[in-house]
Amino acid sequence: YWRWYKPGTRGNPAELIDRGRGIILVWRPHPTPALIKRNKLRAERGDKTLEMPTICWIPSYVQDNPYLYEDGNYERGLAASLGEDLADALLEGNWDRFEGQAFPEFAIERHVVPPISIPEHWATRVWGGMDWGWAKPGCHLWAVQNPESQQIIVYREIYEDHKTDGDWCYDIKERTLFPERLRFTLADPSMWKTDSSDEGLSKAAIYRRNGVNLEPGNNDRVPGWSQVHNRLALDPISGIPGLVVTGNCVNLIRTIQAAVVDDVRPEDVQTECEDHALDALRYLLMAKTTHRRAFTKPVAA
Numbered sequence: 001y002w003r004w005y006k007p008g009t010r011g012n013p014a015e016l017i018d019r020g021r022g023i024i025l026v027w028r029p030h031p032t033p034a035l036i037k038r039n040k041l042r043a044e045r046g047d048k049t050l051e052m053p054t055i056c057w058i059p060s061y062v063q064d065n066p067y068l069y070e071d072g073n074y075e076r077g078l079a080a081s082l083g084e085d086l087a088d089a090l091l092e093g094n095w096d097r098f099e100g101q102a103f104p105e106f107a108i109e110r111h112v113v114p115p116i117s118i119p120e121h122w123a124t125r126v127w128g129g130m131d132w133g134w135a136k137p138g139c140h141l142w143a144v145q146n147p148e149s150q151q152i153i154v155y156r157e158i159y160e161d162h163k164t165d166g167d168w169c170y171d172i173k174e175r176t177l178f179p180e181r182l183r184f185t186l187a188d189p190s191m192w193k194t195d196s197s198d199e200g201l202s203k204a205a206i207y208r209r210n211g212v213n214l215e216p217g218n219n220d221r222v223p224g225w226s227q228v229h230n231r232l233a234l235d236p237i238s239g240i241p242g243l244v245v246t247g248n249c250v251n252l253i254r255t256i257q258a259a260v261v262d263d264v265r266p267e268d269v270q271t272e273c274e275d276h277a278l279d280a281l282r283y284l285l286m287a288k289t290t291h292r293r294a295f296t297k298p299v300a301a
Contacts, residue, residue, distance in 0.1 A: 025057045062091055102225070102259035102269045105232050112253060115246045116155050118144055120179045128172075128185035129217065129284025131276045132203065137161045139280040140172055140185065141252065152231060152243045152285070159251040159277060165203055169210035186217035186283040217283030222267045224282035231285055243285070252277040 029052045031039070039049040068074040079087040086099055118126065122144050130140045142156040158171055176182045191203040191214065204214045218224065231243035245252055255277045262268040269275060 026054055028052050028054045100260045101257075102261050103228065103232060103256050105229070106256050108253075110234070111232060111241055111244050112247050113153070113244045115248045116153065118155070118177075118180050122147065123179040123181050124183065126176075126180045127183050127284065127287060129280040129282070130185050130187040130191075130214070131279035131283070132168075132188045132191050133161060133276055134163075135161060137251075137276050138163065138168065139251065139277040140168070141249070141277070141280045141284055142176070142180075142182070143284050144180075149238070149240065150242070151240060153246065154243070154249055154252060154281065154284070155246045157249040157252055157277065165206045166210065169207055169212045172212050173210075182213070184213045184215050186287055187214045188279065188283070189216045189219050192216055218286040219283075220286075221269070221282070222265070224286050225267065225269060227285040228278075228281060249277075252281060256281075 031052055035050060035052060042049055062075060063069050075091060078090055082090070083099055089098065125147065126142060126144045128140055128142050130138070132138045137159050138161065140158045141154050143152055143154045145152050156175060158168075158175065163171070172182070172185070187204065187207075191207075194200055194202045201209075204216075207214045228243075232241055234241050245256075247253075255274050259269050259273055259275065259278055262270045269278065
């Protein structure tokens with residue numbers, strides 16, 4: 001079976017076919033900047049423009065090859081020499097796992113749920129986490145705690161760069177939908193520095209003046225990552241994780257999966273990786289360990 005996708009299709013091919021077998025995927029990527037430049041020169045000469053080559057992906061597994069699979073030597077050799085995560089990736093096509101992954105316990109099937117609408121009796125249990133950025137993306141997350149199961153649900157994100165403080169305030173308020181009440185947002189402590197060009201105010205002061213209640217987040221990285229691990233863990237009785245993310249939070253999901261441990265401090269996450277959404281999550285989850293009593297109200301049981 002052949003399945004064609006429009007130009008510019010992105011993503012894991014296995015996810016495009018729901019990990020099915022026997023389907024060949026074909027698509028044509030968008031032109032690269034180099035090809036666009038070449039086509040401009042060709043057009044000036046009156047030559048025919050060029051298209052990107054198609055990409056063809058044919059899914060197959062080691063089980064499909066009887067010469068490699070039947071005696072088990074190939075599978076056994078990979079598992080013995082490469083380690084569990086890389087062997088799982090090569091043998092089962094599970095590229096969500098790799099050696100050095102910071103949060104290997106995160107699994108799409110367990111921790112990603114469909115988008116939700118906040119019921120009215122949850123409306124006062126909403127709070128946020130924010131990591132500010134300009135040239136690199138900033139991130140604001142919305143979270144709510146299920147009052148019955150105590151599970152934390154991260155259900156909305158803004159992930160953008162080159163946004164002014166006023167734009168951030170406007171978008172945060174616009175995307176907080178009735179009946180939600182965003183009690184506060186735990187944010188990057190650097191936002192309290194008076195480095196803003198707006199009347200010499202700090203970013204936090206500008207947000208507060210525009211109706212967005214920021215509070216300084218706990219910036220202890222290792223305890224913050226510990227909170228992420230603890231919340232991703234499964235409850236031994238109910239079997240459900242303490243933290244889930246809705247599928248529309250694509251950047252948070254992507255960066256949780258891609259985060260790697262620091263080479264020097266294995267309890268920390270490498271700062272060179274894309275960690276803006278992760279930092280916002282870390283601030284958000286540290287609410288219960290913050291000393292201010294007001295922080296515990298929407299989060300505690």
